Amino acid sequence: MRLYDILFEAHWAPDTDSNITERTGQFADLMDVVAKQLGLPPPIITSGLRGPDRQAKAMFNIWRKNGPEYLINLYGNLCASCSKDAGNIAEKLADVWGKNKGFIPRPLILSGSDKAKQLIQLGVQVLSSGNNISAHQTGEALDYGLVSNNAGDIQKILGYIKSNNLAEIDEIDESGNKGGPHIHITVLGITAKGSELIN
Numbered sequence: 001m002r003l004y005d006i007l008f009e010a011h012w013a014p015d016t017d018s019n020i021t022e023r024t025g026q027f028a029d030l031m032d033v034v035a036k037q038l039g040l041p042p043p044i045i046t047s048g049l050r051g052p053d054r055q056a057k058a059m060f061n062i063w064r065k066n067g068p069e070y071l072i073n074l075y076g077n078l079c080a081s082c083s084k085d086a087g088n089i090a091e092k093l094a095d096v097w098g099k100n101k102g103f104i105p106r107p108l109i110l111s112g113s114d115k116a117k118q119l120i121q122l123g124v125q126v127l128s129s130g131n132n133i134s135a136h137q138t139g140e141a142l143d144y145g146l147v148s149n150n151a152g153d154i155q156k157i158l159g160y161i162k163s164n165n166l167a168e169i170d171e172i173d174e175s176g177n178k179g180g181p182h183i184h185i186t187v188l189g190i191t192a193k194g195s196e197l198i199n
């Protein structure tokens, strides 16, 4: 699948990789157009493409802030668009991290913790040796953080997109994620009506 730097008017948080598929880019554009129509500020994308590094870092943060059960349930049960063995991989990561921890958790600043970096590297090894776990790794998913909009406003935009049949998506409400509350979207398709709206 072709990856490219998005030319649409999407709004990206710092330290995100905007190299996503064309279809995902069209969805980002749709989000902006609908937000404008509803009189809401442009929603902020807090995660796009994730190679093994970013994927391991994201999952490490989830594990550290919410615990192993949250991580395993998220990837094993809540994520319909994740790969079949996503739950097993999440379990493997939680296991590796649980066995090797022994550092004092710090709030979010991973760059300040060498131990955290080592643990993330262990995670990268696990993720590099298996199949993709998340649609983020192929540029087919976006996270909309609760930054410019709250969860209710993002749901309002998504509700509009769904009820007007503009795109086919798979979403996970992670507004309760303590490591960075967001709504996750895997983009399955843009309808003819949806592409009409953005062109």
Ligand SMILES: [Zn+2]
Pocket: 047, 136, 141, 142, 143, 183, 184, 185
């Ligand atoms: Zn996500």
